[in-house]
Amino acid sequence: MLVKTVGPEYANIMIVGEAPGEQEDAQGIPFVGQSGQLLDKILGQAQLSKHECILTNVAKIRPPGNQIGYYFENKAKTIPKPVLAEHIEMLRQDILSYKPNIIIALGRTALWALTGQPAISTARGFITESTLVPGVKVLPTYHPRYVTENWEMLFPVIMDIRKAVANSHKPDLVRDTRVLMSSPTKGEFMDFLRHAETCEKIAVDIETTSPGSHIDILGIATSPNEAMSFTFIRNRKPRFSNPRDEVDIWAAVARVLNTVPTIMHNGTYDSAVLTLNHGIFCRGYKDDTMVAAHVCWPEVPRSLSFLSSVCINVPSWKHLQTTMPAWYNASDAANTFGVYEVIWKEILHGGHLPTYQFEMAQVEVANYLHLKGVKVDRDVQARLIAENISATKKSGTTLAEAFGHEINFNSPKQMAQLLYNDLGLPPQYKRRKSVSEPRKVTTDKEAIIRLSRMSDNPLLDLIVQHKKEIKLKSFLDIELSPTGRVHTNYNITGATMAHQKKAIVIDDDENYKSFGRWSSSKSIILPYGSGNLQNIPRVAREMYVPDAGCWFVQADYKQAEAVIVAYIIGDEKLKDMFKQSFGKSTKYCADNNLDVHKITAAMMFGIPVDEVTPTQRKVGKTIRHATSYSAGPKVVADKLGVPLKIAKQHLNQYLAASPQLQIWHKRIQEELASTRILTNLFGRKHKFLKKWGDSLFRSAYSYIPQSTVGELLNRAMVTYAEKYNTQYPLCLQLHDAMYVASPPDAVNLRAAKHALYECMMIPITYKEETFCVDVDFKVGPNWKDLTETDLDS
DNA sequence: GATTTTACGTA
DNA sequence: CGTACGTAAAATCT
Numbered sequence: 004m005l006v007k008t009v010g011p012e013y014a015n016i017m018i019v020g021e022a023p024g025e026q027e028d029a030q031g032i033p034f035v036g037q038s039g040q041l042l043d044k045i046l047g048q049a050q051l052s053k054h055e056c057i058l059t060n061v062a063k064i065r066p067p068g069n070q071i072g073y074y075f076e077n078k079a080k081t082i083p084k085p086v087l088a089e090h091i092e093m094l095r096q097d098i099l100s101y102k103p104n105i106i107i108a109l110g111r112t113a114l115w116a117l118t119g120q121p122a123i124s125t126a127r128g129f130i131t132e133s134t135l136v137p138g139v140k141v142l143p144t145y146h147p148r149y150v151t152e153n154w155e156m157l158f159p160v161i162m163d164i165r166k167a168v169a170n171s172h173k174p175d176l177v178r179d180t181r182v183l184m185s186s187p188t189k190g191e192f193m194d195f196l197r198h199a200e201t202c203e204k205i206a207v208d209i210e211t212t213s214p215g216s217h218i219d220i221l222g223i224a225t226s227p228n229e230a231m232s233f234t235f236i237r238n239r240k241p242r243f244s245n246p247r248d249e250v251d252i253w254a255a256v257a258r259v260l261n262t263v264p265t266i267m268h269n270g271t272y273d274s275a276v277l278t279l280n281h282g283i284f285c286r287g288y289k290d291d292t293m294v295a296a297h298v299c300w301p302e303v304p305r306s307l308s309f310l311s312s313v314c315i316n317v318p319s320w321k322h323l324q325t326t327m328p329a330w331y332n333a334s335d336a337a338n339t340f341g342v343y344e345v346i347w348k349e350i351l352h353g354g355h356l357p358t359y360q361f362e363m364a365q366v367e368v369a370n371y372l373h374l375k376g377v378k379v380d381r382d383v384q385a386r387l388i389a390e391n392i393s394a395t396k397k398s399g400t401t402l403a404e405a406f407g408h409e410i411n412f413n414s415p416k417q418m419a420q421l422l423y424n425d426l427g428l429p430p431q432y433k434r435r436k437s438v439s440e441p442r443k444v445t446t447d448k449e450a451i452i453r454l455s456r457m458s459d460n461p462l463l464d465l466i467v468q469h470k471k472e473i474k475l476k477s478f479l480d481i482e483l484s485p486t487g488r489v490h491t492n493y494n495i496t497g498a499t500m501a502h503q504k505k506a507i508v509i510d511d512d513e514n515y516k517s518f519g520r521w522s523s524s525k526s527i528i529l530p531y532g533s534g535n536l537q538n539i540p541r542v543a544r545e546m547y548v549p550d551a552g553c554w555f556v557q558a559d560y561k562q563a564e565a566v567i568v569a570y571i572i573g574d575e576k577l578k579d580m581f582k583q584s585f586g587k588s589t590k591y592c593a594d595n596n597l598d599v600h601k602i603t604a605a606m607m608f609g610i611p612v613d614e615v616t617p618t619q620r621k622v623g624k625t626i627r628h629a630t631s632y633s634a635g636p637k638v639v640a641d642k643l644g645v646p647l648k649i650a651k652q653h654l655n656q657y658l659a660a661s662p663q664l665q666i667w668h669k670r671i672q673e674e675l676a677s678t679r680i681l682t683n684l685f686g687r688k689h690k691f692l693k694k695w696g697d698s699l700f701r702s703a704y705s706y707i708p709q710s711t712v713g714e715l716l717n718r719a720m721v722t723y724a725e726k727y728n729t730q731y732p733l734c735l736q737l738h739d740a741m742y743v744a745s746p747p748d749a750v751n752l753r754a755a756k757h758a759l760y761e762c763m764m765i766p767i768t769y770k771e772e773t774f775c776v777d778v779d780f781k782v783g784p785n786w787k788d789l790t791e792t793d794l795d796s
Numbered sequence: 797g798a799t800t801t802t803a804c805g806t807a
Numbered sequence: 808c809g810t811a812c813g814t815a816a817a818a819t820c821t
Contacts, residue, residue: 413816415802433802434808447803474804477815494812520807522812535813538806564807632809697808705810709807713811738807738811 010057017103019113022062033058038147049164061116098136110146128312129319154692162313184231185329196255206266206340222332227341232333266290295346297496311338314345368724369493376488383546398469418446478543489532520713544786549744557781558759559740564708572667600624606660684711723762731755
């Protein structure tokens with residue numbers, strides 16, 4: 004049936020959906036189905052009711068199978084069939100007769116019909132003018148049906164509706180009243196810099212070209228409504244023939260950035276470039292909108308564009324990056340200022356100030372480690388590469404001879420052909436996210452190891468070894484900087500890169516989450532090394548060395564996640580063990596059976612701790628590890644190399660002996676059900692927006708231990724950097740460990756260890772109980788050959 | 797040529 | 808049905 008437009012005559016907000024669904028079709032009223040119910044909730048969050056709005060759809064009749072594609076001539080859904088064109092004309096008439104002030108376009112089809120724009124993801128959140136009925140405002144947002152599949156988009160949709168409500172009271176189209184100056188003369192820019200020096204706050208943004216991260220454009224905003232950007236390099240050519248002119252400007256810029264409190268968006272990048280290329284330390288850089296967003300809304304995207312769309316009311320500008328780069332840059336600076344003002348209120352209102360300040364305190368250390376880099380011993384590197392080449396050749400030749408032809412072991416296709424056709428082995432399947440998904444064949448390491456166990460073909464193990472050697476090459480065969488160093492970008496707010504893009508994205512990532520740990524990625528300023536320094540295999544670590552005349556001192560939190568878990572689940576036996584072993588040497592712990600895995604095994608098998616055999620200990624270790632994060636019997640079976648049935652028995656034995664973990668998992672599920680928010684032991688909150696189910700639960704189980712340990716280390720590191728970095732400088736961060744450099748004599752090593760220990764002993768309180776996580780030390784001349792040492796030895 | 801999938805290294 | 812992270816190469820799409 005034809006579903007008509009409904010709503011009161013006086014309404015000034017019109018909501019346009021895509022097409023009627025089953026319920027709408029049956030009742031003849033728009034938005035009465037499932038997505039209508041969600042719409043009610045969303046509108047409620049913006050103090051709006053459906054009954055105050057004009058409701059309609061682009062297509063007035065339900066398409067077969069709810070497929071909107073039915074109404075289009077082409078796959079891209081840009082050429083409507085005559086019937087849809089008629090419906091759109093009806094929509095136009097409705098707009099003319101109801102005269103809404105603003106139209107909320109729900110989803111791609113509504114956006115397209117009202118404005119001709121094809122992409123909802125870029126248009127979302129920015130008010131534009133309708134092309135269907137010129138003069139009418141359109142605010143595009145996601146369709147509720149899309150939100151039900153992508154819950155992380157609920158937040159922006161609510162913000163969009165609020166923006167629509169706020170704008171529905173304004174008579175005109177949004178006029179852009181900002182003053183964005185993009186082509187000043189040198190004199191005008193110098194005047195502006197003098198003006199900026201008198202401001203209480205400014206926002207700054209730079210545009211750079213790679214390689215070299217040269218600054219093309221620098222923009223400064225003195226308020227959300229006033230910004231000026233200056234172009235230094237255009238089309239790779241400097242603007243001034245006399246370098247003197249540029250020097251003057253940089254001197255003035257340096258004065259401003261070192262004295263005026265500065266806001267940036269992902270300023271770790273900007274300030275690193277300014278420091279490295281122009282010697283400007285940006286001492287005024289105190290606030291960052293990306294860090295602020297990470298603290299307030301860790302689960303949402305934090306590109307400046309996204310944040311602007313939810314925080315402020317400006318026209319979309321990201322598409323002007325190439326055509327009007329200076330204007331774009333001025334917009335960035337002004338909008339950074341605007342976003343800051345909104346998020347700052349949220350920081351205060353939401354009680355996020357301490358966490359925000361702690362995040363900002365990490366910026367300096369992260370930048371220091373980024374720019375300093377780590378030295379690589381070229382001789383060791385050459386030796387390791389040579390060894391790797393000969394080993395790879397040897398295993399490769401053996402395999403090629405055995406199979407009668409060359410095989411690309413990196414190719415899943417060729418591997419599948421080899422394993423499941425040529426060798427006729429039983430296909431192995433990947434684990435699925437849910438049972439409903441189709442099974443997919445895999446040829447990964449685990450699969451090959453499983454096959455090796457069944458078939459006794461020694462070539463399978465050789466394949467695994469060969470693949471490892473191929474992989475190792477990528478860690479060894481790396482480019483070093485002219486001074487023989489590698490650099491990594493430490494990201495305090497988690498990931499900074501969109502998945503597998505050609506160009507590394509600096510402040511524009513849409514796919515962002517973070518569990519409070521640092522991540523490490525390729526530096527675009529100093530692109531030397533393998534990029535990520537947190538996943539270097541042990542073998543390759545040999546070539547990483549401290550600066551001349553020093554050794555590495557490694558300090559890592561001992562079994563940190565296990566300690567945290569023991570306290571949260573209230574496992575008294577384990578807590579007792581951790582207390583007894585605190586500060587004790589490895590030998591003492593071994594002699595006195597102070598060993599988590601032995602204790603686990605003893606509990607499982609119901610025997611005294613000193614009777615646990617090495618095999619039983621291995622079972623205990625695997626089971627504890629597996630159960631902590633809710634792994635299943637298949638993983639345990641693979642790890643231990645035992646049949647599934649035995650693995651299940653082991654798991655049941657453990658769960659029977661130690662029920663606390665399951666009780667805790669239940670508790671986590673209840674917390675997720677009531678608020679979807681979990682808080683780590685330092686008060687950092689994370690909202691879990693993924694689809695309800697086991698995958699969500701497991702992610703949640705790992706959150707508290709993982710993020711608590713990450714934050715523990717980062718707190719220690721900030722304190723250490725402030726107090727001791729000049730004496731024993733920091734070199735590396737590895738989630739639960741940090742590395743510093745010290746002269747290798749006993750006195751210095753001991754002092755370095757004590758400095759680390761002092762900063763790392765941070766008491767953690769949980770349920771009125773306070774504890775510390777113990778620290779282990781290792782020292783050595785390179786990153787691989789480290790030997791254990793006690794605090795005082 | 798761009799995007800998605802597969803695999804794999806660390807904590 | 809461990810999770811978190813980043814990178815490389817192959818496979819697939821357009």
